[in-house]
C-alpha cells in the first residue's frame with residue numbers, strides 16, 4: 001500500500017479520537033440512583049432504560065476493546081499485517097474496516 005506510514009498515523013489519530021468519544025459517552029450515561037417513590041409504571045420504564053443502556057454499554061465496550069487492540073497492534077507495527085498469513089492487508093479493506101486483523105482471503109476462511 002502506498003503512503004502506509006501516513007495512513008497508519010491518520011488511523012491512529014482517528015482511533016484515539018473515537019476512543020475518547022466513546023469513553024465520554026459511556027461516562028455521561030451512567031445511571032443515577034433509582035427513586036424509591038416511583039409507581040409501577042415509572043419502575044417499569046426505568047427497567048427498560050437500564051436494559052437499553054447496558055446493551056449500549058456492552059456494545060461500546062466491545063468497540064473500545066477493538067480500538068485498544070488496534071492501537072496496540074500499531075505500536076507493535078503489525079496493524080496492517082494479516083494475523084492469518086502475515087501478508088499486508090488490502091488497502092481497501094483497511095480503509096473500510098476499523099481493525100481488520102485478517103486479509104480478505106483469510107477473513108473468508110475464518111469462521
Ligand SMILES: [Zn+2]
Nearest residue numbers: 082085103106
Ligand atoms: Zn491473510
